Amino acid sequence: VISQAIMSVKESGIDEFQIDLGHVDFFRGVIEEAGIDENSAEQIRLLVDEKNFAELELLIAEKDIPENLKELLTKIPTLFGEDDILDSAGRLCNNKRSLDALANIREVMDILEQRGLKEYITIDLGLTSSLKYYTGTIFKGFIKGLGFPILSGGRYDKLLCTFGTQEPAVGFCLGV
Numbered sequence: 001v002i003s004q005a006i007m008s009v010k011e012s013g014i015d016e017f018q019i020d021l022g023h024v025d026f027f028r029g030v031i032e033e034a035g036i037d038e039n040s041a042e043q044i045r046l047l048v049d050e051k052n053f054a055e056l057e058l059l060i061a062e063k064d065i066p067e068n069l070k071e072l073l074t075k076i077p078t079l080f081g082e083d084d085i086l087d088s089a090g091r092l093c094n095n096k097r098s099l100d101a102l103a104n105i106r107e108v109m110d111i112l113e114q115r116g117l118k119e120y121i122t123i124d125l126g127l128t129s130s131l132k133y134y135t136g137t138i139f140k141g142f143i144k145g146l147g148f149p150i151l152s153g154g155r156y157d158k159l160l161c162t163f164g165t166q167e168p169a170v171g172f173c174l175g176v
Contacts, residue, residue: 002108002139005151005172006117009141012174017143017150019120020080022127023105024134024154026089027076029097034069044073049128051077068092079125083109089125101136108137133159139172150175 002019009017027048031041040063047056053074060073072092079089086102093099105123112118129138136155143150153172 001153001170001172002112002121002137003115003117005139005141005153005174006120008174009151014143014150017120017141018122019139019141019151020122020124020127021105021108021137021139022124023101023137024129025101025104025136026093026098026125027128029095029099029101030069030072030076030093032097033093033095034063034065034073036063036065045128048073048076048126051126053077077126080123080127082123085123085125104137129154137170141174 002021006019027045031044036044040059043059044056046052047059056077057074060070063070075092079085083106086106090099090102109118109121109123112121127138127140133156134154135157138154139152140149141151151172151174153170155168155170157168159169
């Protein structure tokens, strides 16, 4: 699906763009490991998504959680770049959910590399979604000079339940 998203952007005549790739379970795993309640988790998620470092640091400082998890939570918005960011993030977390998410991103990156599309991808572990139905890989596409994504998508295995069927799903939307 990410390959199709890239090809759709290229087909529209845009050659210079970037797809930020993340995984919701990286963030969710860290939140669970820290034992953070749902309300606080949503506040933290919003600050991470906005890359609001100052407010995030203040909020995390108030939490009664281990220092290593405070450090990790405040670093999440900075965990973006090339493949090596997955190794850095893996050294910072100790929970299976987050580590499994990193492994899944590696698998996706391998597939995109095999298809010759890796040049369009940047990993962003601070990419969190405002839609709670995402269950795995998420991505957003950007072009220079535009202050909002031109596309977004991801894995949402539980969304179709609301329409009466239990099926895994993945997709994206492209803004026109």
